[in-house]
Amino acid sequence: MSEQKNTRRYIPIIEIILLVGLISAPLFINEFITVILTRMLILGLLAISFELCWGYSGIMTFGQGLFFGMAGYAVALFANKAGFVQIWGVIPIGIIVGTITSFIVAWLLLLGKKPPEIIFVALGTLTFSYAAERLVSGWYWVGGGNGMSIFDFLSLGSYEIEAGLVFYYIAGLTLLLVYLASRFLVRSQFGLVLAGTRQNEKRLAFLGYRVRTFKALVFTFAGAIAGLGGALYAHHEGFIGPNNMGIGISTMAVLYALFGGAGSLLGPIIGVLAIESISFNLSDIEAIKSFWPVVLGIILLGVVTFKPDGILGFLVTQRERIGTFGRIKKRKNKRKNDLES
Amino acid sequence: MDEIIKIAFDILSFSCIMVLIVSGLAIIASLMGIFNFAHGEFVLLGAYVTFLFQAMGLPVGLGMVCAPIVVGFFGFLLEGSIIRRFYKATIVAMLATYAIGLIIREIIRGALSGRFWKVTEPIPGLFEIGDMSFSIWRGVIIIITLVVMGACYYFLTKTLYGLKIRGAMENPSLARASGISTTRLYSFTFAFGAALAGLAGALMVPLYTLFADLGLRFLVMAFLSVMLGGVGTFEGPILGSALIGAMVPGFQWLREAPLIVDVLSPIFSEVLVFIVAIIIVKFRPQGLIRRGRI
Numbered sequence: 001m002s003e004q005k006n007t008r009r010y011i012p013i014i015e016i017i018l019l020v021g022l023i024s025a026p027l028f029i030n031e032f033i034t035v036i037l038t039r040m041l042i043l044g045l046l047a048i049s050f051e052l053c054w055g056y057s058g059i060m061t062f063g064q065g066l067f068f069g070m071a072g073y074a075v076a077l078f079a080n081k082a083g084f085v086q087i088w089g090v091i092p093i094g095i096i097v098g099t100i101t102s103f104i105v106a107w108l109l110l111l112g113k114k115p116p117e118i119i120f121v122a123l124g125t126l127t128f129s130y131a132a133e134r135l136v137s138g139w140y141w142v143g144g145g146n147g148m149s150i151f152d153f154l155s156l157g158s159y160e161i162e163a164g165l166v167f168y169y170i171a172g173l174t175l176l177l178v179y180l181a182s183r184f185l186v187r188s189q190f191g192l193v194l195a196g197t198r199q200n201e202k203r204l205a206f207l208g209y210r211v212r213t214f215k216a217l218v219f220t221f222a223g224a225i226a227g228l229g230g231a232l233y234a235h236h237e238g239f240i241g242p243n244n245m246g247i248g249i250s251t252m253a254v255l256y257a258l259f260g261g262a263g264s265l266l267g268p269i270i271g272v273l274a275i276e277s278i279s280f281n282l283s284d285i286e287a288i289k290s291f292w293p294v295v296l297g298i299i300l301l302g303v304v305t306f307k308p309d310g311i312l313g314f315l316v317t318q319r320e321r322i323g324t325f326g327r328i329k330k331r332k333n334k335r336k337n338d339l340e341s
Numbered sequence: 342m343d344e345i346i347k348i349a350f351d352i353l354s355f356s357c358i359m360v361l362i363v364s365g366l367a368i369i370a371s372l373m374g375i376f377n378f379a380h381g382e383f384v385l386l387g388a389y390v391t392f393l394f395q396a397m398g399l400p401v402g403l404g405m406v407c408a409p410i411v412v413g414f415f416g417f418l419l420e421g422s423i424i425r426r427f428y429k430a431t432i433v434a435m436l437a438t439y440a441i442g443l444i445i446r447e448i449i450r451g452a453l454s455g456r457f458w459k460v461t462e463p464i465p466g467l468f469e470i471g472d473m474s475f476s477i478w479r480g481v482i483i484i485i486t487l488v489v490m491g492a493c494y495y496f497l498t499k500t501l502y503g504l505k506i507r508g509a510m511e512n513p514s515l516a517r518a519s520g521i522s523t524t525r526l527y528s529f530t531f532a533f534g535a536a537l538a539g540l541a542g543a544l545m546v547p548l549y550t551l552f553a554d555l556g557l558r559f560l561v562m563a564f565l566s567v568m569l570g571g572v573g574t575f576e577g578p579i580l581g582s583a584l585i586g587a588m589v590p591g592f593q594w595l596r597e598a599p600l601i602v603d604v605l606s607p608i609f610s611e612v613l614v615f616i617v618a619i620i621i622v623k624f625r626p627q628g629l630i631r632r633g634r635i
Contacts, residue, residue: 060436108620108623112626118435122378123560126561127561130615131612132612135608135609138608251439293443294448297443300436304433
């Protein structure tokens with residue numbers, strides 16, 4: 001009986017509740033809240049991209065904001081300098097920019113002569129984020145410190161997708177697809193290698209895996225997701241600035257994932273929804289607003305110190321979080337059937 | 342020729358600041374295995390204390406004396422309350438120190454109301470050697486750094502307490518078994534490292550403007566200095582910071598060349614320093630100096 005209780009699985013239940021909730025949400029909320037919720041969904045992409053790096057592969061990165069911002073700036077430039085806002089072009093541009101940028105960073109930091117230490121990668125990505133933020137805030141061709149506004153709406157053919165219900169479902173669908181792809185990835189044999197890398201990199205290397213290549217691959221994949229998020233974000237907000245690229249937004253990615261619960265893909269999404277809702281509700285109160293970044297820092301410190309598995313840790317056991325990989329589950333069932341027969 | 346000596350002097354004073362920062366970072370990292378992401382914010386805190394003294398109308402020099410004490414005490418409290426929990430999990434410690442840094446940075450950003458501030462030099466003016474004139478304050482920075490580093494070296498190699506620290510660095514469990522309280526040692530060392538950062542912040546703030554992201558900038562520079570110079574050596578970071586320090590005015594020179602001047606804005610040249618440093622690290626990951634003596 002108690003064994004059965006231990007193996008009860010909460011993640012699928014939460015997944016379904018969240019999915020149904022997000023699909024039906026626009027029925028109950030007004031247009032304004034829908035726009036806010038769309039932004040949360042887009043930031044969810046950013047959080048997932050961080051989670052793939054940290055929770056699943058043990059790569060500490062403060063660079064997700066960089067890929068996010070790069071893609072955002074790229075689509076903003078396309079929109080402003082070339083007048084190109086077609087959605088079938090914008091999304092690939094975001095993905096490609098994210099992929100290329102993250103591949104360059106991965107090549108510089110992860111694919112060195114000797115295996116990189118976690119600290120080295122963390123500080124290296126921090127350096128890139130900082131440098132990029134400085135660069136765009138001083139470069140007037142891309143708007144300098146004021147950032148760039150996008151005046152044209154994202155469009156499909158001649159249909160203009162304004163921020164609102166349609167954009168909400170586009171963002172939701174994108175998030176769902178990315179979530180499913182990431183879920184497939186981390187639950188595959190590839191994901192098993194990543195989990196092994198996170199736990200004991202040397203042992204994996206001795207077993208013959210090219211650990212660094214695997215890390216670079218997942219880092220690039222995460223970069224592509226962040227890029228996709230950045231492209232959507234820039235068009236949704238109609239704006240991209242130095243604050244959406246660099247240390248600040250990278251820190252937010254860390255915060256979302258850790259607050260929601262690192263080590264599962266669901267955690268970051270819950271983290272985004274939780275933190276952004278609190279932030280939105282508090283933004284009316286002027287006294288708290290100015291100290292909100294400090295509060296975020298305190299939340300991060302509190303989570304790291306007292307509740308390393310985040311909100312999701314209240315519901316989901318360590319065992320379920322680690323989960324199973326590849327086709328192991330099927331085989332187990334088969335063995336059970338064999339025993340019974 | 343005069344120009345080169347002058348620039349060498351500027352680079353030397355910049356390297357001295359970096360040496361103070363890096364040595365504080367390094368002593369914490371090598372004793373406790375924790376890389377302190379809040380170190381840049383300790384530098385910022387030191388600068389801020391100095392600024393506060395100026396804002397209250399007290400002498401800036403007094404602020405500079407107090408800054409390392411305040412920051413050191415702050416580090417001591419921090420170690421006792423938070424850092425202490427993470428000696429077993431150094432990766433999580435990185436996140437915790439990052440969060441601490443974030444809190445300090447944002448509080449100071451609020452206190453500075455997002456603006457840039459200037460702190461005056463306690464000893465303004467120039468001194469002359471031959472027909473060249475140098476800033477007195479940069480000279481003072483060099484002298485103070487030399488004295489502090491000399492004292493550290495003496496302390497670590499010649500005193501009993503230094504011996505204990507080196508012992509705990511080498512083998513913590515054996516040190517504990519021999520009756521050395523590593524707990525006390527750790528909190529002392531953390532406070533000491535923080536105080537060094539505070540001193541660096543206080544000394545350099547007249548040369549720069551004070552703003553909230555100052556610490557971040559110095560954290561990045563300290564990291565690049567260590568990576569350029571070579572991890573785990575004493576000379577490495579000094580050489581690395583000299584290189585970083587040399588690159589900034591170096592790229593400024595480039596701007597005087599035709600054609601490049603249009604492309605290379607001051608900020609871009611600063612960013613270029615980071616990129617060049619990362620690329621050097623990529624192709625020479627062991628650093629410029631492979632093995633030190635300490």
